[in-house]
Amino acid sequence: MLSAADNEMLTRTGPQTPMGQYMRHFWQPIALSRELPEADGAPLRVNIMGEELVAFRNAKGVVGLADSKCPHRGASLYFGRNEDCAIRCVFHGWKFDMEGKPVELPNVPDDSGYYKSIRLRTYPTREFGEIVWAWLGPDGSEPDKLPGVPQLEFGLVPASHRYVTKKLQECNWAQSIEGALDTAHFSFLHMPAPHMPSNENPDAPADEKRLRWIRDDPRPQFSVLEHDVGFVVGGARRADGEDRYWRTTQFALPAHSTTPSTLPGENHFGYTWVPIDDHNCWIYTYAWNPVRPLTDDERAKFKAGHGVIAEVDDKFMPLSNRANEYRIDRALQKHSTFTGVRGVAEQDAMIQDSQGRIVDRTIEHLTASDAAIVRFRRLVLEGAKALVTGTRPEAALRHESYRLRSGSWIGHEGVPFEQVMLERFGNRVGRIGPVEAEQLSDGVAEPK
Ligand code: FES
Ligand SMILES: [Fe+2]
Known part of the structure; x- marks a missing residue:
């Protein structure tokens, strides 16, 4: 038997929960590799621990993973275009590279501070055992320092x-x-x-x-x-x-x-x-x-x-x-x-x-x-x-x-x-x- 509080802690994995934080300190499968079969192919919806993300395999075959909400006005990048190793929102054309940096914001001036301040949240991925694994935890901006994927x-x-x-x-x-x-x-x-x-x-x-x-x-x-x-x-x-x-x-x-x-x-x-x-x-x-x-x-x-x-x-x-x-x-x-x-x-x-x-x-x-x-x-x-x-x-x-x-x-x-x-x-x-x-x-x- 568990207390009600422990049962809550055990079972809830949203981003702000203790178990959700704990789980995000481990590599997590987000898709089978074959769900992203081709370079520059269709993006894939990823729902994980209460978050809505989008995965896409870029022209080089690397899998990108990002928050599905476009930072402009929240349109879903699942409907976006997978182009030139970046994902582009089809609402007003904002485009982000694999690290989430804006590469094109067509409806803002070229000298806009948005190019420096706006980031799409992205996550490092690896492929192992025909599964795409993602790191949703801290230090994701330094992928070389992350631990290895579990060697199952x-x-x-x-x-x-x-x-x-x-x-x-x-x-x-x-x-x-x-x-x-x-x-x-x-x-x-x-x-x-x-x-x-x-x-x-x-x-x-x-x-x-x-x-x-x-x-x-x-x-x-x-x-x-x-x-x-x-x-x-x-x-x-x-x-x-x-x-x-x-x-x-x-x-x-x-x-x-x-x-x-x-x-x-x-x-x-x-x-x-x-x-x-x-x-x-x-x-x-x-x-x-x-x-x-x-x-x-x-x-x-x-x-x-x-x-x-x-x-x-x-x-x-x-x-x-x-x-x-x-x-x-x-x-x-x-x-x-x-x-x-x-x-x-x-x-x-x-x-x-x-x-x-x-x-x-x-x-x-x-x-x-x-x-x-x-x-x-x-x-x-x-x-x-x-x-x-x-x-x-x-x-x-x-x-x-x-x-x-x-x-x-x-x-x-x-x-x-x-x-x-x-x-x-x-x-x-x-x-x-x-x-x-x-x-x-x-x-x-x-x-x-
Ligand atoms: S909501 Fe994505 S570019 Fe406007
Ligand atoms: Fe069984």
């Missing part, structure tokens, strides 16, 4: 090894992350109907054993290991004999996570949440394989919606959504699956949205399986409160620490979480080393 592993592998997309989630960012960190829910939300065998699960792409272990033990024992950019949480369930089935999940500040099911050799999945406003967020979702290209078959499946990747339209709106009640099929719920909603991503979206646009955390009753949620709230609230008193988040400076993996492992009963992580990843918190990352970025990680 999907962005380090060759393009052939990854699939990157996003989807709209129609609720507050924080409760959606909490849904991902709470891996205990898999015993219910993503399962077949109670009378159905666990291997007859049309939604969950895992083998019968794993599904049986998950279903048969709804009270996983959780352990948390903190690291310098967040924490990794492990949930251990009873498996066959004296074995324990571990599912581990990464959380990295301020809003990244990786999924728990991956066994060695299988594809990894992760997400980054970006608030659009306090009632909606984007979930950037990525699949990657560190050692081989994704197959055409896998790509086709991801495109059609598969596992944690939702089926979306060309604007990244999930086809199952609030308006159509996630296409719930009550007959399916009675006879076949636990929810009657098709798809793991769709089941997650349905249940997170159902908590309300912003869940009231003052009336909840947490239990031991909510350990990761408690840790998430504490970390981001502590960070936001520290920033209010002048302490900037150190995790934002540690971009190399974001090379994190999570996944599944089967360990003997009594083996502690740290040992499980060492056995599974060769590192106590699931971090891959610079050498390995170097190989990935060179594209030479394929097995010989």
Whole structure:
């Protein structure tokens, strides 16, 4: 349970809020690179943390990001012209370069002080992992001094090894992350109907054993290991004999996570949440394989919606959504699956949205399986409160620490979480080393 004041602080990310300020001290995804496909192409609307911005790819291929409101009289630059590495308002022709300096103000005299005094707010951008990232925080006028973009592993592998997309989630960012960190829910939300065998699960792409272990033990024992950019949480369930089935999940500040099911050799999945406003967020979702290209078959499946990747339209709106009640099929719920909603991503979206646009955390009753949620709230609230008193988040400076993996492992009963992580990843918190990352970025990680 949280106090009403802490719930407000956790969930509100507008420019003047403590959490909004905190989030702006980290690089934020603002678009998929393919949403800005061509140099000098159409500008793109960007709504992020309550602000309306406009992105455009200039003639040199660099992405500009600016306040959408023209400083003259507030017309939207989304309708503007992308010309000569600058954006021009089509109302009276004011034109601004990538740094926001006016280059032409046709309806003011040439010697006007406006050329010196007026600035369009612009933000530095980078592209990494087929995503355009922007820096909305302080020091944006000195882009060379900014920290690096978080080196999440999907962005380090060759393009052939990854699939990157996003989807709209129609609720507050924080409760959606909490849904991902709470891996205990898999015993219910993503399962077949109670009378159905666990291997007859049309939604969950895992083998019968794993599904049986998950279903048969709804009270996983959780352990948390903190690291310098967040924490990794492990949930251990009873498996066959004296074995324990571990599912581990990464959380990295301020809003990244990786999924728990991956066994060695299988594809990894992760997400980054970006608030659009306090009632909606984007979930950037990525699949990657560190050692081989994704197959055409896998790509086709991801495109059609598969596992944690939702089926979306060309604007990244999930086809199952609030308006159509996630296409719930009550007959399916009675006879076949636990929810009657098709798809793991769709089941997650349905249940997170159902908590309300912003869940009231003052009336909840947490239990031991909510350990990761408690840790998430504490970390981001502590960070936001520290920033209010002048302490900037150190995790934002540690971009190399974001090379994190999570996944599944089967360990003997009594083996502690740290040992499980060492056995599974060769590192106590699931971090891959610079050498390995170097190989990935060179594209030479394929097995010989
Ligand atoms: S409002 Fe943009 S130039 Fe007048
Ligand atoms: Fe889920």
